[in-house]
Amino acid sequence: MSKKLPLTLGTEPVKKLLRAYAMPSIIAMTASSLYNMVDSIFIGHGVGELALSGLAVTFPLMNLAAAFGSLVGVGASTLISVKLGQKDYKTAQQVLGNVFVLNLIIGVCFTTLSLAFLEPILRFFGASENTLPYAKDYMTIILLGNVITHIYLGLNAVLRSSGHPRLSMYATITTVLLNAILDPIFIFVFDWGIKGAAIATILAQIIALAWQCKLFANPNELLHFHKGIFRLKKRIVMDSFSIGMAPFLMNLASCFIVILINNGLGRYGGDLAIGAYGIVNRVVFLFIMVVMGLNQGMQPIAGYNYGAQQMQRVMEVLKVTILYATMVMTLGFVVGEFMPEWVARVFTSEKELIRLAADGMRVIMFVFPVIGFQMVVSNFFQSIGMARQSIFLSLTRQVLFLIPLLIILPRYWGMTGVWISMPISDFIASVVAAGMLLHKMKNNKLHQPTM
């Protein structure tokens, strides 16, 4: 609950610590990416290949919604855990109430605006005449439920930082399972098409939210809803926003990138190419998310030992995390290079789409073995308190190199240009990360005599 770092971080074996710290977040991350996969699988087989493209067209809008979610959620959960560390329950409750109201306001505004301009927005995001109906059907329901999504995610973040990480994990897993059960019922039994997938998503969140509300309504809980906490406090709002700004911008950037990808693929490869990206994206994220979970586990260990100037242990945890991350990503590499058709077939039975998705996977996942390293290093800088370096490294992989490549390469190589931009950017970013890490090691006595 408190942000106190336990002293065992400096003594226990690094591998054991990493396992203990990383496992819960790896589970949560995997659950979340499975959630997305399940949706795509049922839509691909139950509704059709164009529906998959329609779904992929909505990705940027999802990123945008997530950006606003993180603007409130990340800051608020940081604030709450700081206040709880001080046993200042009064202020923590106020943050909780403010989170609720802010999510409500932002959610309603976002829904109203995007519903009003849904068609032009989706067209801008890469929808064609054929895919627009699917994208519109899906997004209308998702947007109507957007307020629920925002509040559910916000409260889940609060739940985690208020000393119930386990409960927040259960909420995540519950929505994943509910979604997986409801999807086939709505799509195959009720024949609701792509709408069915959206309804399943929102319904699962409504149920989880109801459960969360019940939890927070209990006056015996340290944090609970009661009168007076819902009035917005200027300072709480400003502090949340200033903490949430970086993740907000990052999500905004990824929204922009998906727009570039979708439009490039749409122009040079047609609707099916966008659908192929939809599939590739799901597969890629499954592996990326595991590494992110691993990174979460590394943070307290690297952070504490760096603070204690136990550089040998810092290097050890860095090395072990890089090793594990590389193993995970290499597995992804093997899957992407040697059995992409097999993976694509999980999502669709359309031959052309399978071919396109398999081609995409082969290109994108080609440099996977070095991405693990890049991600771990940029996270490492964050965990030792060098936020600026970490932000820069995250930007290199996902923004700085990728955006110019996505703008230039497709002009010459068409669809291949879009696909190939991603591994090139990933590779350059890894080289930059290696350079920065070496520099840091030289300057900061991170060096070990044996190395």
Add this chain to the structure above:
Amino acid sequence: MILNIGRQLGSGGREIAQRVARNLNMKFLDKELILLAAKESGIATEMFERADECTQKTGGFWGFHLPWMSSLPCSEGLTNDTLFQIQSEVIKKEAELHDCIFVGRCADYILRERKDCLNVFVSAHEDDRIIRLQSALNIPEEEARQLIERTDKQRAAYYNFYTNKTWGEAASYDLCINSSVLGIENACHLIEKCIECLK
């Protein structure tokens, strides 16, 4: 008995705290807190020095949400928040053990549950602060002025973020003293009197 002294840079707050500590035989804790916190946690003093009375409002990129998925837990690495938490444990522990005088570091907020606290804020006219700083650090006037401006901003951000009160505002404290008006000597007497009244 606990005395918490918030102060503007160059107002003489630290000197007042030291004198009162000597006169009343209380334990004086300013930068000493850092050494204690470092010893307690095993984390190096430099780390605490770097984070001393600073906030760092970044949730970090890894705290970002992905679509339809719970927000990831925020950074739990070596953040200023973590160091603040460690330091506040130390403040609480010291306050249990001795009659203490804490200078800055949100000690008034950290010890808000204790009834035997006197919270004081020491300010001074800007010209006096600059002169005091110049003679203490041996720096030119302009540099002193900038340092004052920067430090005030930093301390205010730090205090406001962690305590939800406003730094330097009368309502946040029990007693506010302008050392330019009273002088260091009188300020000490005033505080000592107050402590006597409270005992």
